[in-house]
Amino acid sequence: xxxxxQDPGPFNVPEGATxxxxxxxxxxxxxxxxxxxxxxxxxxxxLMSVYSSGNEDGRFTAQLNRASQYISLLxxxxxxxxxxTYLCVVNIGTGANNLFFGTGTxxxxxx
Amino acid sequence: xxGVTQTPKFQVLKTGQSMTLQCAQDMNHEYMSWYRQDPGMGxxxxxxxxxxxxxxxxxxxxxxxxSRSTTEDFPLRLLSAAxxxxxxxxxxxxxxxxxxEQYFGPGTxxxxx
Numbered sequence: 001x002x003x004x005x006q007d008p009g010p011f012n013v014p015e016g017a018t019x020x021x022x023x024x025x026x027x028x029x030x031x032x033x034x035x036x037x038x039x040x041x042x043x044x045x046x047l048m049s050v051y052s053s054g055n056e057d058g059r060f061t062a063q064l065n066r067a068s069q070y071i072s073l074l075x076x077x078x079x080x081x082x083x084x085t086y087l088c089v090v091n092i093g094t095g096a097n098n099l100f101f102g103t104g105t106x107x108x109x110x111x
Numbered sequence: 112x113x114g115v116t117q118t119p120k121f122q123v124l125k126t127g128q129s130m131t132l133q134c135a136q137d138m139n140h141e142y143m144s145w146y147r148q149d150p151g152m153g154x155x156x157x158x159x160x161x162x163x164x165x166x167x168x169x170x171x172x173x174x175x176x177x178s179r180s181t182t183e184d185f186p187l188r189l190l191s192a193a194x195x196x197x198x199x200x201x202x203x204x205x206x207x208x209x210x211x212e213q214y215f216g217p218g219t220x221x222x223x224x
């Protein structure tokens with residue numbers, strides 16, 4: 001079973017729409033959770049960390065549900081510039097070898 | 112700061128050839144890692160290092176070697192290239208392991224024919 005699973009999409013949404021992605025993880029001992037953004041043919045970059053109480057950064061909201069072992073990312077008022085692949089990342093410990101990446105969910109925002 | 116740099120950006124190898132992918136960071140990070148990214152799969156850890164002189168294997172280490180003689184540099188060597196090693200390779204560094212933000216280099220696109 002994969003450590004992290006995501007719906008690969010693609011999600012095609014019109015500008016201004018609200019879109020949500022979910023990601024499930026298999027290890028209940030997972031400690032930290034992140035969303036990374038990866039533009040086409042570029043490197044991943046941290047979008048936001050996901051805290052137990054949920055957190056918001058502008059149009060982006062991340063939530064964690066430990067009981068059901070999933071995290072979510074909500075994007076409000078989608079912009080063309082939000083078009084990218086969003087990677088769900090989970091770590092089960094402090095070492096670099098304990099970080100697991102989902103395959104990513106591809107989002108295209110349409111004018 | 113340049114952040115994490117990788118060279119080359121693109122490389123084509125024939126089966127059996129060897130080469131070294133270079134990675135350097137100027138953020139004084141102790142942790143450095145190498146990942147490969149293949150279609151339909153998440154980034155997979157090849158090797159990692161927790162500091163100069165210390166390296167360890169990740170999820171998919173076979174066919175690759177690393178060394179860490181300085182804090183700044185973490186080269187990845189392909190010993191005898193195989194078509195299965197066709198991939199995009201990312202080097203990453205972080206302040207202290209998985210808890211903190213991973214800073215990725217721009218990647219090396221490798222094709223083995």
